[in-house]
Amino acid sequence: MSSQPADSTPERSRIRVAVVFGGRSSEHAISCISAGSVINALDPEKYDVVPIGITTDGRWVLESNEGGRLALGPAGELPAVTGDREVALSPEADLVVSEPGAVPTRLGEVDVVFPVMHGPWGQDGTLQGLLELSGVRYVGAGVLSSAVGTDKMFMKLLFAAQGLPVLPWVLVRPGAWERDEAAISEAVASLGYPVFVKPARAGSSFGISRVDRPEDLGEAITEAQRFDPKVLVEAAAEGAREVEIGVLGGLDGKEPRTSAIAEITVDAAHTFYDFEAKYLPEQNTALQVPADLGDAVAARVRQFALEAFAALDVEGLARVDFFVFDDGRVVLNEVETMPGFTATSMFPRMWAASGLEYPELLDHLVALALARGTGLR
Structure with a gap:
C-alpha cells in the first residue's frame, strides 16, 4: 500500500474501498468474520482494499489484508481486531495512519467505505453519521434507517404504522422490571407463553432466551440486559x-x-x-x-x-x-x-x-x- 497521495499512483486506476469492521458491540467477532469474507471476495484487479478494524475500545487501526486471519477458527475460536497502527479519516476523506514513534502517513483518498458492521456503534447509524459528516460514500442504509433497523422497538412501531403484520410484544425499559415486576409479568402473560426475550438493539441472537414459564421471565430479562438495557418480550410464533x-x-x-x-x-x-x-x-x-x-x-x-x-x-x-x-x-x-x-x-x-x-x-x-x-x- 503506497504512502504517497493516492491520485499520484497507478493504484488509483482501481476503486479504493475501505472495509470497516469490528467495533464495540457484542457482535465484534461476527463483524470480523463477515469482513474477512468480503475482503477475500473483492476482486484485487478492480479494488484497492484498505481493511480498517475498530477495536473493542473504539480505536481505528489498519488491519491485515489477509482476510483469512479474520476467519472463524477450526474449534470455533472467534477473531478480534488487533494492532497499533491507528487510522484517522480526515474531512477530505483521506486516511492517515499513525504509528508509535513515527511520522503520520497519508494513505490517500477513499472512494467508498464498506461498513461491515453489526450491532450498536456501527450498524445503528453512528458510523453512517460520521461518514455523512465526512462526505464519504458508503455501502448500505443511511443514518435513520440504520438506527431504526437496529432498534427492534422502533422497527416494530414503524412497521405497524405502515400496516405490516408483526407479532405482539411488550417493551421492558431500563429499570422497569425492578420497579414493577407485577405489571410487566401481567403484560407478558397477555402474550401467552412461550415468549422470546430479546435485547432491543443486539443481533446474532446474543442475549435471546425462549421462556416457557412465568417464573423464568426475570432471569431471561436479566440475561438480555447484559447486552442492552432495553428489552423486548415477543410472542412466540409457535x-x-x-x-x-x-x-x-x-x-x-x-x-x-x-x-x-x-x-x-x-x-x-x-x-x-x-x-x-x-x-x-x-x-x-x-x-x-x-x-x-x-x-x-x-x-x-x-x-x-x-x-x-x-x-x-x-x-x-x-x-x-x-x-x-x-x-x-x-x-x-x-x-x-x-x-x-x-x-x-x-x-x-x-x-x-x-x-x-x-x-x-x-x-x-x-x-x-x-x-x-x-x-x-
Whole structure:
C-alpha cells in the first residue's frame, strides 16, 4: 500500500474501498468474520482494499489484508481486531495512519467505505453519521434507517404504522422490571407463553432466551440486559416456518429487487435459531433455497419485503425475515440493514441461488454506493 497521495499512483486506476469492521458491540467477532469474507471476495484487479478494524475500545487501526486471519477458527475460536497502527479519516476523506514513534502517513483518498458492521456503534447509524459528516460514500442504509433497523422497538412501531403484520410484544425499559415486576409479568402473560426475550438493539441472537414459564421471565430479562438495557418480550410464533429473503437496491433508477426465498430449519439440538446454530460449524441447521412455499405465500413474502424496505427507507441492501404459518399467514420478524456476510450467511447464499454470485453481489453494492452520492437524497 503506497504512502504517497493516492491520485499520484497507478493504484488509483482501481476503486479504493475501505472495509470497516469490528467495533464495540457484542457482535465484534461476527463483524470480523463477515469482513474477512468480503475482503477475500473483492476482486484485487478492480479494488484497492484498505481493511480498517475498530477495536473493542473504539480505536481505528489498519488491519491485515489477509482476510483469512479474520476467519472463524477450526474449534470455533472467534477473531478480534488487533494492532497499533491507528487510522484517522480526515474531512477530505483521506486516511492517515499513525504509528508509535513515527511520522503520520497519508494513505490517500477513499472512494467508498464498506461498513461491515453489526450491532450498536456501527450498524445503528453512528458510523453512517460520521461518514455523512465526512462526505464519504458508503455501502448500505443511511443514518435513520440504520438506527431504526437496529432498534427492534422502533422497527416494530414503524412497521405497524405502515400496516405490516408483526407479532405482539411488550417493551421492558431500563429499570422497569425492578420497579414493577407485577405489571410487566401481567403484560407478558397477555402474550401467552412461550415468549422470546430479546435485547432491543443486539443481533446474532446474543442475549435471546425462549421462556416457557412465568417464573423464568426475570432471569431471561436479566440475561438480555447484559447486552442492552432495553428489552423486548415477543410472542412466540409457535409452529411457524422461518423464511428469509434478500432485497437489493436497483442501479440507474431501477426498482429494488428480491432474491430467492430461503427457509431455515433447526433441529432439536437448538430450541431456536441461536448463535451456535447460525455461526458454528455444526450439522444442526439446514437452508432450503428456494423455500417450498407455494406461489401465493411467496408473493406475499416478496411484497411485504419490498414494503418493509421502503418503510425503513433502506438503501443498498437488506435481509428481511418472516414467520410463515400453516394457514398461509405471513408475519414480518425483522429487517437486517447489514446482514451477515460470512461464508454461511443467508444473504449471499440467497443471491447466489438467484444467479448473483458473491463477487458480483459485492460489485453491485459498491456501484450502488458510488452512484448515490453524498448529502441529502
